[in-house]
Amino acid sequence: MFEKLMNILKSEENTEKKSSPTSINNGKKLKIGYIHLSGCTGDLMSFTENYDELADLLDAVDIVYGQTLVDCWEMPEMDIVLIEGSVCLEDAHSIKELKEAREKSKLLVALGSCACTGGFTVYAKGGQRAQPQHSSFLALQRLVKVDMALPGCPPSPQIIKKVILAAVNNDMDYLAPFMKFTENQDACGCDLQKRIINQSICIGCGACAAACPTRAMTMKDGRPSFNCDRCVKCGLCYYQCTRSWWPIDQIKKEMGLE
Amino acid sequence: MIQDSVLGPHKEIITARATDKKILNKSQDGGIITAILVYALEKNIIDGTIVAGDSQEAWKPEPIVATTKKEILKAAGTKYTMCPNLAMIKEATRRYGLEKIGTVGTPCQVMGLRKMQAYPMGLRNVMDKVALVTGIYCMENFPYDSLKAFIQDKAGTVPEKVTKMDISKGKLFIKTADNETAIPIKQTHGYEQSGCKYCMDYVAELSDFSCGSVGAKPGWSTVIKRTEKGTSIIDSAIEDGILEVTETNEGKFGLEMLRKLSTNKKKQRVKNVDKALTMGLEVPFTRSDLKEDILENR
Numbered sequence: 384m385f386e387k388l389m390n391i392l393k394s395e396e397n398t399e400k401k402s403s404p405t406s407i408n409n410g411k412k413l414k415i416g417y418i419h420l421s422g423c424t425g426d427l428m429s430f431t432e433n434y435d436e437l438a439d440l441l442d443a444v445d446i447v448y449g450q451t452l453v454d455c456w457e458m459p460e461m462d463i464v465l466i467e468g469s470v471c472l473e474d475a476h477s478i479k480e481l482k483e484a485r486e487k488s489k490l491l492v493a494l495g496s497c498a499c500t501g502g503f504t505v506y507a508k509g510g511q512r513a514q515p516q517h518s519s520f521l522a523l524q525r526l527v528k529v530d531m532a533l534p535g536c537p538p539s540p541q542i543i544k545k546v547i548l549a550a551v552n553n554d555m556d557y558l559a560p561f562m563k564f565t566e567n568q569d570a571c572g573c574d575l576q577k578r579i580i581n582q583s584i585c586i587g588c589g590a591c592a593a594a595c596p597t598r599a600m601t602m603k604d605g606r607p608s609f610n611c612d613r614c615v616k617c618g619l620c621y622y623q624c625t626r627s628w629w630p631i632d633q634i635k636k637e638m639g640l641e
Numbered sequence: 642m643i644q645d646s647v648l649g650p651h652k653e654i655i656t657a658r659a660t661d662k663k664i665l666n667k668s669q670d671g672g673i674i675t676a677i678l679v680y681a682l683e684k685n686i687i688d689g690t691i692v693a694g695d696s697q698e699a700w701k702p703e704p705i706v707a708t709t710k711k712e713i714l715k716a717a718g719t720k721y722t723m724c725p726n727l728a729m730i731k732e733a734t735r736r737y738g739l740e741k742i743g744t745v746g747t748p749c750q751v752m753g754l755r756k757m758q759a760y761p762m763g764l765r766n767v768m769d770k771v772a773l774v775t776g777i778y779c780m781e782n783f784p785y786d787s788l789k790a791f792i793q794d795k796a797g798t799v800p801e802k803v804t805k806m807d808i809s810k811g812k813l814f815i816k817t818a819d820n821e822t823a824i825p826i827k828q829t830h831g832y833e834q835s836g837c838k839y840c841m842d843y844v845a846e847l848s849d850f851s852c853g854s855v856g857a858k859p860g861w862s863t864v865i866k867r868t869e870k871g872t873s874i875i876d877s878a879i880e881d882g883i884l885e886v887t888e889t890n891e892g893k894f895g896l897e898m899l900r901k902l903s904t905n906k907k908k909q910r911v912k913n914v915d916k917a918l919t920m921g922l923e924v925p926f927t928r929s930d931l932k933e934d935i936l937e938n939r
Binding site: 538 | 642723727729731755758762763766785834835837925926
């Protein structure tokens with residue numbers, strides 16, 4: 384009787400394995416976690432905007448950890464953890480959560496500019512309610528090793544989807560630039576002046592102005608014109624600039640020009 | 642797909658021009674871009690397009706969103722100075738509510754647009770609305786004050802009086818109602834914007850299709866069909882009589898010329914890239930000794 388039951392369970396297990404679309408990622412679903420540090424939840428909103436389109440993807444990934452997303456209090460082991468927001472040095476819980484996430488994840492992704500380079504939280508000096516002592520906010524890689532930085536204020540739903548799909552499909556070529564972005568410790572609209580115009584490589588295309596979420600960047604006489612007071616330090620003007628880095632192979636692949 | 646490091650990936654190269662006389666009168670050469678954008682609008686392939694429109698100052702374009710044939714026609718013709726068309730791409734979806742955006746760009750603008758499509762880090766819900774990417778050939782571009790220097794100092798007139806500017810046969814032509822000045826291109830060197838020194842793309846290699854006068858007889862354009870989308874729109878425009886086709890000159894003043902100009906540009910720019918990288922400047926392109934083919938746009 385007992386043996387019979389075991390067999391039934393086994394065959395059930397087998398059929399379950401067969402029916403779930405687990406051909407990607409070596410037959411296992413990717414375990415994804417989402418952690419919210421000091422950010423405005425904009426990145427999460429952008430992430431969740433994909434829910435309709437990601438219905439297929441949910442067969443390939445399990446969201447195993449995340450406030451508002453999963454009812455789970457103990458941080459599990461994760462394949463990928465997406466972390467939104469910068470880390471506050473006066474908030475011991477944030478630091479602990481970040482370090483624990485590093486230990487329990489294979490791939491730690493800084494999602495959004497606050498996590499990548501501090502974003503607009505670098506303006507904080509403390510003195511605000513309800514936590515006046517919270518005054519120092521840092522990019523994640525100042526405290527832990529970050530594997531990928533996905534900038535944006537917020538990153539568009541489209542790029543979040545593309546990155547998750549690339550991770551599921553093990554497309555490291557697509558992900559390579561985001562690994563490189565972890566080298567940037569900070570971001571500002573003046574990067575465009577220093578790293579593009581001053582290097583004599585600006586071509587006046589206007590990509591920076593289109594990318595800027597706050598209209599801090601506009602075009603004047605064929606060159607970007609930067610209003611520092613409006614800048615939220617997201618870095619999009621630089622990352623989206625035609626001349627900052629050049630992913631020719633990826634473009635040819637996506638546009639059917641190979 | 643033909644892989645070609647000189648003219649970029651393409652399916653076919655043809656010589657064509659618009660059949661609409663109104664377009665031909667207003668446009669630079671064969672009126673291909675104008676005719677196709679109007680055609681795409683009428684066929685509902687696009688619902689508007691970002692073009693280089695007029696600003697307060699003569700010959701200083703500014704990007705506008707055109708949603709009618711009249712507006713597209715008004716923007717026809719080449720302006721030899723920077724027009725940050727990409728800056729309008731978000732506005733086109735937000736302020737104008739476009740769902741299917743048409744675009745026209747120089748090679749560098751097409752590069753930027755494609756990069757935005759491949760990596761849309763900002764630009765929420767924008768890049769999925771780009772429906773058509775047309776490209777024009779470009780050797781280099783001039784800051785507006787360089788143009789003014791040519792017009793005032795060399796042609797002895799003012800921008801308001803200029804009726805057409807054209808670069809062909811190694812000269813920059815500045816035409817007014819009663820005069821025409823030809824400035825040898827060599828004399829314009831040093832006036833181009835510095836970013837062009839590193840540009841490895843002459844023929845908008847990443848566009849859906851690109852076109853320009855080089856390689857075609859006067860009044861016609863050499864059209865390079867690249868993507869599925871670009872190929873099908875050119876083909877159906879020919880079928881519908883929007884464009885007419887003539888025999889393509891493969892010889893010295895035809896495609897050979899186009900290949901020669903592109904090769905020359907690329908060879909010169911490779912040297913500049915090497916030089917800049919040696920100086921320690923941040924140029925996003927690869928050193929020539931690390932490239933399999935030095936003419937490639939990478």
